[in-house]
Amino acid sequence: MSTFEYAMPDNPTILIVDDEEDVRELVGSNLRRAGMRVVEAADGLQGILFARSQMPNVVVLDVMMPGRDGLQVCAELRADEVTKDIPVLMLTAKGQTSDRIAGLERGADDYLAKPFSPRELVLRVQALLRRAIVSKEAGALKEGPFELDLAGVKLTIDGAHVDLTLLEFKLVHLLVSRKGAVVDRDTILREVWGYADNVRTRTLDTHVKRLREKLGAHADWIQTSRGFGYVFKAPAQA
């Protein structure tokens, strides 16, 4: 069984907030070795300022700090519209469950107790980065040869633009976003056309036909589930 591999963002920025220089150095060098750009803040206030100005991809945040502690910093990041969505991984002494709960309640995404394996730290940061990737891709959808650009209301298949009407785009978007699952007729009519349930109409059939015509050789990615609805999935092999 091979190790799972995700693509990483190019040179992600990680902000380390810890008053202990040796911890910053340990964490920093390991993250740099893993291909990340590291910014260091020596206290909570500096951490908040850097989070706002640098917009890092992940914040690694020590709980025990003089002045503003990690719990306070996390709460402030979450309360600020600019930084509220930045993933936060908290470092703590070999603390109790109650400490971890306090952090999670303040919006932390993950927790790691000192002393920790540098390898585990890197992997946890990478797991948080993966979630950010999924988030970034929400404005686009790629399945098989199909690529939907939601902002531009554009479909391309194997790199070639396919000219769709708005209704056709909504239809293929619904089916692609539920790839592999049969979407029943009432659901399609409700979500694409805004119809109530149990409406008798042939317009869906007509639009599926028109969409398939435009998909050309890839028409068979949209398959009929008789008596139920339609499903977007790869054609069976010959």
Add this chain to the structure above:
Amino acid sequence: MSTFEYAMPDNPTILIVDDEEDVRELVGSNLRRAGMRVVEAADGLQGILFARSQMPNVVVLDVMMPGRDGLQVCAELRADEVTKDIPVLMLTAKGQTSDRIAGLERGADDYLAKPFSPRELVLRVQALLRRAIVSKEAGALKEGPFELDLAGVKLTIDGAHVDLTLLEFKLVHLLVSRKGAVVDRDTILREVWGYADNVRTRTLDTHVKRLREKLGAHADWIQTSRGFGYVFKAPAQA
């Protein structure tokens, strides 16, 4: 300092995969009490089947199971296009760092060692759900009274739906996404209409007029910068 609060998705679905019925019951009752819908699978294979058919919001997955263990299940979920993005939280016996590392390497998002606090479990599931919320919101844009749903190609103003043509939607989307910045005519024509630079046309003027008509009382959010283009910004006060 008050506890941080995030909105939760309506009735999220959590899939629990564990061969021990008492663990499934403990985890399940706590998640249900927290407002979540719970699906249970008694072994790895059933877990994979349910993940595909139910598309849960989070999978809670035990490592130690006869037959297909949690590491294998996680790897298979990640290898499958349909389930690859579902967040996975792994449960293990009081294991070593090396076990956690193996799970993270196979694509798990989080880890919790038995015995665990039910409160901590709920919070960690909620943290994973929050990440899913951020992901869902990437397809929306909100500025002042304007809300654009990119996936649905829908504009609402102060909660009221505004019926736009595709071109009008693209136009308002471009302006809103650059809120406060003047977008010059050539840029608008290029990005919305696909025209080359220096095209002489009045169609933009006409469409801005039509869009303003549809915006009614909010027409003055779209302002003319004479000789340059248009800008989306809050109207000056009287």
Add this chain to the structure above:
DNA sequence: GAGAAGAGTGACGAACTCGTCACGCGCGCC
């Protein structure tokens, strides 16, 4: 195999979308 039901298909026409034109209004410069 027969019949019923569901989906595919081609064609029609109403409604909508979009670009252009010509006139009028407003702004900025001399």
Add this chain to the structure above:
DNA sequence: GGCGCGCGTGACGAGTTCGTCACTCTTCTC
């Protein structure tokens, strides 16, 4: 203040989109 230019406006018409209809084909059940 006058003039020129840019933008607003109403109207027109070509082209497109969309829903419906009727016929045909396919699938499923008895």
